[in-house]
Amino acid sequence: MKNLQAKNIAVIYAYPNDSGFNSAIFSTVEKNIHPRHHVKVIDLYQDNFHPVLYFDNIHKRRDLQFDSEVEEYREIVSWASHLIFIFPIWWGGMPAILKGFVDRVFAKGFAYEYKGVIPIGLLKNKTGWIITTHDTPSLYVKLMQHDYGRVLKKQILKMCGITPTAFHTMSFLRYKKEKSRKRFLEQLTRKAQKI
Template sequence: MNILIIYAYPNTTGYTHAILNTIQQGIEQQNTVKTIDLYKENFDPVLVFNKSKRRRDMQFDKETAVYREQISWADHIVFIFPIWWGGMPAILKGFIDKVFSKGFAYSYKGLFPIGLLTGKSAWIITTEDAPKVYKTLFQQDYGTVLKKQVLRMSGIKKVKHFSFSSLKNSNEKQRQVFLNKLFTRSSKLTA
């Protein structure tokens, strides 16, 4: 299976980076894997619209063509990122705004969106310092927004979401249990 990892975290020694390493070790055993590390690649998340860069032409943008090609190539997409201020990192939001464009990821039939990335599946893995109860009662989880709004609208219906809440209050054993769970699941990802 062709698996694309889209990773958005700037610290190469943090727990979210340990998640990336764990996932890569698990899936590389039986699959073809590519990783987009948005911070390492210095991805520019800023949208620019002017006379030469129009929103309706984003599906043809040369700057993001390589990312559209990788998404088209992938059978399964894994998103790994922390939840900051109830949302995904700005670099990932900008990536979605620029790459998951109309004409590439979705179109419209009358008033209704039609997903163009059908036949793919996805896995969202998020970390956050907030306790799960806080997330449930007070803030919207952007992992869920990504699943229900962006990916579903793009035609990706089979999406799993794993979240590690209360990261700052967790101990080493709890973190290792979550990594083990991720490794087991990732090593079972095959066509």
């Protein structure tokens, strides 16, 4: 039987063009999440998120978990039981604004800690769904073993205790015909409706 329990869902969106395909992905996912769920959107470009991590004699690295500039984002991540990341792959990895979000928000003491040399995730009982696009042929991605969203999945979410439950990517986007793009959005629609 389908799980009818309401979830707290945070959509973390990193794309600057309102008319691009990633915008269509975001709209498709957001409108197909069942209304019983509670959804909060973090649109990093719309928020003008400042991605530069800094620490000095006054702002200590060990105190990043208390950084008041990103407190609102930590609260949303804490609140959410399911996180959805939507972003394009640029230069083999996530956009700088999203990497900066991870650097500043997923800080030690908030998202993880160490027991000896072993990292322990502090964001347990949360799941994650990653949706990416890129212009690289999928065979090249497999052969070259670049990031292409895997770092977020394996080295960030898992390390922080978040269980990645789905990973969708559209490769070679600039050469995809409308039919393929539509099929991808339909796949995301079905996935969003099943949350």
